[in-house]
Each structure stands twice: as structure tokens, then as C-alpha cells.
Amino acid sequence: MPLSPLSGDVAAHFFRELAPHYDVRPGLPEIAVPTLVVVGTHDWVCPPVAARLLADGIPRARLARIAGAGHFPFSEEPEAFQEAVTSFLDDPHGR
Numbered sequence: 001m002p003l004s005p006l007s008g009d010v011a012a013h014f015f016r017e018l019a020p021h022y023d024v025r026p027g028l029p030e031i032a033v034p035t036l037v038v039v040g041t042h043d044w045v046c047p048p049v050a051a052r053l054l055a056d057g058i059p060r061a062r063l064a065r066i067a068g069a070g071h072f073p074f075s076e077e078p079e080a081f082q083e084a085v086t087s088f089l090d091d092p093h094g095r
Contacts, residue, residue, distance in 0.1 A: 006044065014045070028057030034092035035061040038084060040069030040076065062094060 035058045039051035046054075048065060055063035064084035066073035073081045 011044075025053065025057055028054065029059065031058045031061070034088075036064055036085065036088040036092075037061055038064045038066060038073055038081065040066045040071060040073040042068065042070045043073075045071045060094065062088060064088070 035055075037051050037055040037058070039046060039048050041048060043051070051063060051065075055061040064087075066077050066080045066084065069076040069080070
């Protein structure tokens, strides 16, 4: 399945209007539930380096990288996405 297409208008609006003010990092340490951060290796909205920052900021979070996917790994690489989520749900505390 192909990567999600990049819309120039959506990207321009996001990077011009939303991205400069969007920062969830201060609240990450307050997340107290098992968390799986999923990122596609070709994600341009929340690239792998940003996903790593999210996972590092959430106590005991795990990061799943989905090879070949963009921002929508659940539809671009559904089998790999399902495997990552199933594995996490089987052992959400990483024991």
C-alpha cells in the first residue's frame, strides 16, 4: 500500500499555523498508564526523532517503529501495526 500523500496545503497550514505553538512535552511525565508510541519510519508529521522524544518523556512508554509507513501506519502497514499493538497489549508493562 502506498504512503499517505502529502498535501501541500495541509502541510503549509500545519507548519505555518499549528506546529510553532504545538508542544505536548510538558505534560508527558503526567501520563500514568501503559503507553505505546507508534511511528512510521517515513512519518513527516511526527518523525521518528520526535516520536522518540515522546516515548522518552512518558514514564515506561514503549516505541514501535513501523518500517515503510508514513503518518498512518495502521493503514499503510496494517500487519506490522497489528503486530506492534498486539505485542504491547499482551504485555503492556513490559515484563
